[in-house]
Each structure stands twice: as structure tokens, then as C-alpha cells.
Amino acid sequence: METYTAKQLWEWALALPEQLAAEPSGRNVPSTSSPLPRRNLVCGMGGSGVSAQFLAARGPFIPWRWATTPDWLGAADSLTALSYSGETFETLAVTRKALASGVRVSGVTTGGELGRLLDERAAGRLELPVGMPPRAAFGYLLGAALRLGGRLIGEPLWDPVEVTRRLGELRDDLVRDDFTSLRPLAASLAGRRLVVYGTCPLSAAAALRWKQQLNENAKLHCWNGALPEMSHNEIEAADPGKPPRRVVLTLADEPPPLDEIIGDHEVGLAFSAPPGEPLTRTLYLVLLGDLLSLLIAAERGVDPGSIPRIAAFKQTGWARRAYAQGED
Numbered sequence: 001m002e003t004y005t006a007k008q009l010w011e012w013a014l015a016l017p018e019q020l021a022a023e024p025s026g027r028n029v030p031s032t033s034s035p036l037p038r039r040n041l042v043c044g045m046g047g048s049g050v051s052a053q054f055l056a057a058r059g060p061f062i063p064w065r066w067a068t069t070p071d072w073l074g075a076a077d078s079l080t081a082l083s084y085s086g087e088t089f090e091t092l093a094v095t096r097k098a099l100a101s102g103v104r105v106s107g108v109t110t111g112g113e114l115g116r117l118l119d120e121r122a123a124g125r126l127e128l129p130v131g132m133p134p135r136a137a138f139g140y141l142l143g144a145a146l147r148l149g150g151r152l153i154g155e156p157l158w159d160p161v162e163v164t165r166r167l168g169e170l171r172d173d174l175v176r177d178d179f180t181s182l183r184p185l186a187a188s189l190a191g192r193r194l195v196v197y198g199t200c201p202l203s204a205a206a207a208l209r210w211k212q213q214l215n216e217n218a219k220l221h222c223w224n225g226a227l228p229e230m231s232h233n234e235i236e237a238a239d240p241g242k243p244p245r246r247v248v249l250t251l252a253d254e255p256p257p258l259d260e261i262i263g264d265h266e267v268g269l270a271f272s273a274p275p276g277e278p279l280t281r282t283l284y285l286v287l288l289g290d291l292l293s294l295l296i297a298a299e300r301g302v303d304p305g306s307i308p309r310i311a312a313f314k315q316t317g318w319a320r321r322a323y324a325q326g327e328d
């Protein structure tokens, strides 16, 4: 099992603008073709799959986190497979099925079995740099997925130059400030269970990224959710004894009135990004979550660089059998 140092994870997290800006190299990359695909499925798990949620918030894409394909998937559709390692059995199973059904398949990966499958069928792929844990390559992967997605639908999903320029400025402000706004927060959240909500599709994608980073880097129990949906169900499940800490990520200039929504027995925290273009604001929230997860790992004295349970799961008989057979 590969392990990485906390210093490496810090460097990769802070390099988010540069990762996004990097132009990936590709093989057989599709140019926009007509007719456009009928539907665009984007599959992937964990640190790779989260990028599918960002695509779905930006355009006509359907995120998919299963090992089976949807019944409707056919030759008129596209599949974009996202896997840093190229060895994730769920992603491989979906890709194999899609290739066998004549679906227009492309992918983003460092290689592995996914790279082999794509090359074998001359399917398009964008390449990621090797030598990182998948979650630390988020900027490379999302940047490549946004570029590929734009080609599939025939219009750009973002402006890489402007987004990465502004995000770089926001990151530099955080560094100059030595993360002083985040440090006390990390100390106050370190011992709590958390729920992170988004208030729109983009901030909900950022909330999923927070959950993943807090789980994997900080080994903290954390869930993600959506507001206002939670106010139609979850607020009834109040646990006054030991409520989880609720964090809301929002792109709105006015944070939602949490005490009013959740009830006066609990106070939540809201994070909004400085005004600007929505994707840039969302990526700033992602950066905050990544840094917070590393600060909380330090507070808790846990190793952010190793994820032994995930590594062990991938070696289980079930995972290996499904991987070998590409089964449903």
C-alpha cells in the first residue's frame, strides 16, 4: 500500500489552481461529433467519481457510482469513465459493458486496466500524472473531465484561464494569511461528527468533496447532504444529546439562516466564497475543505497520507472477483 506524507498532501492541495490549469495530453481524444450523444453518463468512484458531480452541475451529464450500467444506456449515448488508477472494479465493469454495447466511451486516467481497455478500442482518453493518491489529483482529474465534457456536448463547460487565475489569487490570500481563519475552526471540529450541505448543485458537489476529504484525510465521520432538501426530512431527526456539527457551503451572498432552518437548539456554520463566477467560488470552497481536512488530521493526530481500509477493501475476495469478471 502506497503512503504519502502530510507535506506532500499539503503541496498537492495548494496546487489546485495549477492542476486545473494543466493541459492534459490525450490519445484518440474525440472532437465534437454530430449527432451529439443522446445522454452522457459519467462513471467513477470516490476521489475520481466526485468530478462527475461537478460535470452534472455544469451541463447535461449523469453521474454514476455503481458497478452496473443503466438499462437505457445504448449506442446513441456516451460514457466518460473517471479513474485515477484505472483499476477500480466498478468503473471497469461499467466501461466494459458500455464498450460491448457500442456506447461512445472515453476516459480520464493514469492508465491501468482502464487505459488498456480504452486503447484497445481506440477510445479517447486524457492522461493524468502518476505518483499521487487519487484524491490529491482532484484538480488534474476535474480539469481533464471538464475539457472532455465540453468536447462531448460541443460547448465549453468553463473558462480555464479565468477560473484558475482567480482561484490562484484566492489561494495566495489564504497562504499569506497562514490559514489563520481555518486553524481555530479545525480545532473546534476535530472531535465532532459533521454533516456538510450544499445549497445548489455546485456547492453540493463541493459538499461531497468535503465529506470524502474529511473521511480519508482526517478519518472523521462526515456525511454530505443538500439544503433545502434536509429541511423536508432530516431536521425531524434532531439529536439534542449529541448533534452532529452542521456545515453549509453556499454560493449565495447571504448565508441561509441556519438557526431558523435547523432550530434554535443547534447552531451551524456557513461558508460562502467571495463573489465571482460560480465554478471559481465552488473550487474555493473545495480548497477550504481540503485544507481543513489536513488541519483536522493534525489536530486528531491521524495520518492523512494512508487509507489502509480502502486499500484492504480493494483486495477483498468480492472486489477482486468482481474486478476479474467485470460482473454486474
Ligand code: PA5
Pocket: 045, 046, 047, 048, 049, 082, 083, 084, 085, 086, 087, 088, 091, 133, 134, 135, 216, 307, 310
Ligand atoms: O481517494 C481514494 O483513494 C479513493 O476514493 C479512490 O478515488 C477510489 O477508490 C477510486 O479509485 P480510483 O480513483 O483510482 O478510480
